[in-house]
Amino acid sequence: MKIIVPATSANLGAGFDSIGLAVNLYLTIEVLEKAEAWRIDHDLGVNIPTDEKNLLLTTLSAVLAQKKQHLSAKYHLKMSSDIPLARGLGSSSSVIVAGIELANQLAQLGLSDEEKLALACQIEGHPDNVAPALYGNLVIASSATKEVRAIKAKLPQCKLLAFVPDKELKTVASRQVLPETLSYAQAVAASAVANVLVASLLSGDLVTAGQMMKEDLFHEKYRSALVPELAAFREIGQTYGAYGTYLSGAGPTLMMLAPEEKITLLLQHLSEKNWQGCFYELEIDSKGLQVEKSLL
Structure with a gap:
């Protein structure tokens, strides 16, 4: 078996x-x-x-x-x-x-x-x-x-491009940097972003989904110091045609959703960064x- x-x-x-x-x-x-x-x-x-x-x-x-x-x-x-x-x-x-x-x-x-x-x-x-x-x-x-x-x-046809740093990042350590509570106003704002993310994913609108990914208020801004490549990774994605970028799970892997025809160009510009880690071209x-x- x-x-x-x-x-x-x-x-x-x-x-x-x-x-x-x-x-x-x-x-x-x-x-x-x-x-x-x-x-x-x-x-x-x-x-x-x-x-x-x-x-x-x-x-x-x-x-x-x-x-x-x-x-x-x-x-x-x-x-x-x-x-x-x-x-x-x-x-x-x-x-x-x-x-x-x-x-x-x-x-x-x-x-x-x-x-x-x-x-x-x-x-x-x-x-x-x-x-x-x-x-x-x-x-x-x-x-x-x-x-x-x-x-x-199911998502519409797209590819994924992951950068996996050489360093490990344990989930426990990544959760320790998160706040214990959010104010009511913060929770409402964060939930609104998440609601639009879900709606856009289910409707197949990956452009809007990508915009919502970068507007997350729940965790990425707190974890960004643990994954210093995130800002540049996102900027390259936005510049060269990715739908969206996000921190995969607790990190440190960074993920892009992109049209298949953009993957080579994105990988070319990301490779110029000489980061310590590996790139993976992935599919769903x-x-x-x-x-x-x-x-x-």
């Missing part, structure tokens, strides 16, 4: 903790054989556990405990990923989604997509990354109440979570 989960790019500016987009970088989990103890083969670095401490297996255990199920067998697994770690592309969320599906398959739980999303939100804390990882495409979701609600949508993943040779 093989489980495949896409990377995700969250927030899209003002859609803080609720909007996400699936992109074509992938985590793959393969179930190889039964074993005496859980073992995960991977080449993701010495800091990623290869036993029950791995996030994949702690997620599996959490799901089984909630569903009051037990596995009699343990397995030898293989984990591979081309999603950069701790860079704002949903690397942890992809593992959580994979762990939920691994439990679903091995314990024959028969979980619906809605149940998987609810479990993922319980573990992750919010839906902006886990929802598109499950569903693919663009997802607007809320887990503010007991029930998780998600709206799935339309499938979300995939299972090959399902056990269900």
